[in-house]
Amino acid sequence: MLHRHNLVAKNISPSLHQSLNIAVRAINKIKGHALNDRIFRQLCGENDEAFQRLLLQGDALTLVHSKATICSFLAKLELYRHNLSKRQFNNFPQLAKVVDELTDNHLLRYADHLRAVKADMEIRFRDLEQLEVPEWVTEPFQTNASRSEAEIQETLIDLQNDEEAKATFRACGWRVLWAMHGQRFPLLWKRICFLLLAFPTSYLVEQGFSQALHMQTKYRSRLNLVTSGALRLKLTSLCPDVKKLAASHQAQGSH
Known part of the structure; x- marks a missing residue:
């Protein structure tokens, strides 16, 4: 829902x-x-x-990824509105199929809606849009350390010459790099740790309400979602080891 x-x-x-x-x-x-x-x-x-x-919605987006997603979406909204004003429907294949039926009033209505969506997004995500992400966060080995803050220049150079960190970055990217090696470089970690936080949306809350709605049917009206642990099983991302759980219980041959 x-x-x-x-x-x-x-x-x-x-x-x-x-x-x-x-x-x-x-x-x-x-x-x-x-x-x-x-x-x-x-x-x-x-x-x-x-x-x-x-x-x-996504449940694994960091603030850095979320900022890129929001800024990209805002730019696309402006592009869509601009293309609509020129009757270019490359971004709207369904509209292209009924182009002969589209009047100027239709296009004006759609353009106004895109403008309203963009304005609403800019208000809702203003803090995220204005979030500053230093270049060395996502490109730590390509950044010129001398252009960074004086306090972290030496630590950044230490990171750039760390072979283990380089291997992690090449294999897994910047996100895993900081998760695995960030605390070895305290001055850098202090500035970046909050950027690795998951983007705080209402995704998990909405998911919980949806699962509760589906589970609490008339056939299971007496089910207590809290004490039974049923809701927790629905929402957890952990995969149970069924074979291990079954092996820990004695089989009932009579059954």
């Missing part, structure tokens, strides 16, 4: 609201039943899609 779609709908035109409702009903239909979800993944696989499940 998209828990925010009602909030979004308050600021869009009736025609766009209708389109949003169609998308929400489709998503709820797919995610509401395991069979539908499996069929959807199979369809995505047959069509060679990049993803094989509905991705509502």
